Amino acid sequence: MKPALSFILAVTLVDVGLCTQLNYTNTSILPLTDLPSFRGIDLQTAHGNSSQLRTDFDSNNTITLTPARAVHYDDVKISEELYERLVYFSKICALTYCITSSELVTGLTFEEGGCPARLEFCTGKEQNPTADRTMVELVLLAESEELGTGYLAVDHEKQVVMLSFRGSTTNQDWLSDFAIYPTPYEPASKEYYDDWVTSGRVSECEGCLIHRGFNVFLKTLSSQFFDRIESIFDSFPAYSLVVTGHSLGAAVASLAGIELRLRGYDPLVLTYASPNIFCGKLRAWVDELFETERIHNWSVSEGEIMFRKGYFRVVHDEDYITMVPPFYEPAGLEIFINHRELPQTQKHLEYRGPSMKLISTESMDTRPAFSSSGIGLGHRLLGPLEKWLHMYEHRAYFILINTCGGF
Ligand SMILES: *[C@@H]1O[C@H](CO)[C@@H](O)[C@H](O)[C@H]1NC(C)=O
Ligand SMILES: *[C@@H]1O[C@H](CO)[C@@H](O)[C@H](O)[C@H]1NC(C)=O
Ligand SMILES: *[C@@H]1O[C@H](CO)[C@@H](O)[C@H](O)[C@H]1NC(C)=O
Ligand SMILES: *[C@@H]1O[C@H](CO)[C@@H](O)[C@H](O)[C@H]1NC(C)=O
Ligand SMILES: *[C@@H]1O[C@H](CO)[C@@H](O)[C@H](O)[C@H]1NC(C)=O
DSSP states (O other): OOOSOSEEEEOOOSOTTOGGGOOOOOTTTHHHHTGGGTSSOOHHHHHHOHHHHHHHHHSSOEEEEOOSOOOOOTTSBOOHHHHHHHHHHHHHHHGGGGTTTTOOOTTSBIIIIISOTTSHHHHOTTTOTTGGGEEEEEEEOOOTTOSOOEEEEEETTTTEEEEEEOOOSSHHHHHHHOOOOEEEOOOSOHHHHHHHHHTTSSOOOTTEEEEHHHHHHHHHOOHHHHHHHHHHHHHSTTSEEEEEEETHHHHHHHHHHHHHHHTTOOOEEEEESOOOOEEETHHHHHHHHTTHHHHHHHHHHHTBOOOSSEEEEEEETTOGGGGOSTTOBOOSEEEEEOOOSSOOOGGGEEEEEEOOOOEEOSOOOOSOTTOOSSSTHHHHHHSOHHHHTTHHHHHEESEEBTBSOOO
């Protein structure tokens, strides 16, 4: 078990378990509460003031964010093949960073120049044997500052359609992209959702709340977006579908995956380093929609992860972004990377099953705020924001995902 103290925030809480009941009106507390939302807050100032912090941490309104419940299913194997796929899709995520420099070109295969030749992944047969059969079909370019930039590529060799979303390009995006407040969730594909509910295939998403920042993305998803994507899927009906993304891109992939599932597809949603976006009953609903429990049971009984469809999240140890914001929860089945440095190999992976809440409320943390243990608060005082946020851990998912280079 990892120590619980990874990240401490002082907040005013009514009931930690339900973000419906959070009271955000106390602005004197808000900056700390809002910390993982990074919205308009100068973290250095907000958290560099030790007298302020000490006061806040001395109060009992302290919660501890803990890593996900660490149940390691030793009997569920992660095969070499699955490891290779996780590495492959990590690179598929990283390619979204080539969009900024217009280095993804539609209508060409990776090898023909659809993907920058300077990347081994795009041209090197050894790294990517199907590069000559993988066609970039569509590049999605969101408005600046909006989420939703990504691309769609089709691997005709492996017969898979891949939709990948970009996370933020700079830390600054983290500061502006997040809004912590929960807002009622309603799928964009409302008529499909209604059909699912009326036909009893899924419960009504009652009491479902979502991170407001992501709801904005949902609202901007036009039916045109789906029409274009669906026309591509429909050209290759026998192909499987993978929706993926890293960081904020993972959150977008989750939401797009839900919409596609409602529209009758059976995607594999594979997120890397996703922050938490579900609140209230939404996590349970998403798990119902993706049959998370059934896939988990099946994996346990087969002794290996059933990795064809459903919702999976890859989480790197000590990646704080996967633990925030507080009160929000992750969905899906977790694959955990227990090794900090690259390379991360097959033996560094653990299957952890269905995700659970991350927040431990039992332990009001009474340790000194400025412990030198090296975990938790220590980081925020050691210097750069980057280190404090564990940005290295956040990027290191088999490769360093977040630049169009190095793989
Ligand atoms: C939130 O706090 C304000 C000010 O302290 C209080 O008036 C209000 O009733 C609280 N709301 C809830 C839901 O607790
Ligand atoms: C807000 O929090 C501060 C610090 O804990 C407390 O002194 C103050 O009474 C709170 N205000 C309200 C309106 O709850
Ligand atoms: C730190 O916070 C305390 C208490 O709020 C305040 O009195 C002090 O001026 C702050 N110091 C700086 C350097 O901002
Ligand atoms: C904070 O917690 C300590 C230890 O549990 C307790 O003795 C103290 O009364 C609490 N203080 C407040 C203000 O609740
Ligand atoms: C999964 O397995 C558990 C324990 O065996 C069982 O209680 C549950 O009903 C199963 N769920 C599904 C969806 O198969």
